[in-house]
Amino acid sequence: MGYTVLGFNQCVKTKVEPKTFINILDPLLRQVKKRHGIVYLKRLTITLDEDSEKGFGLVRSYFPAIMLHR
Helix, strand or coil: CCCCEEEEEEEECCCCCCCCCCCCHHHHHHHCCCCCCCEEEEEEEECCCHHHCCCCCCCHHHHHHHCCCC
């Protein structure tokens, strides 16, 4: 199809609890067959609203727990 970049997105619509957060993209990407010339990108989308307690979990000390690693 001519694509050279594929993006995968994980959406979180509640507050992020660093101790219980599950990164679903890493296990998924381990199952994807790597292809030469294809770049795989990951993204975490966090919906912030009143229920997410004004960004609970988004302080600098929690970033390693919620960031998706390359």
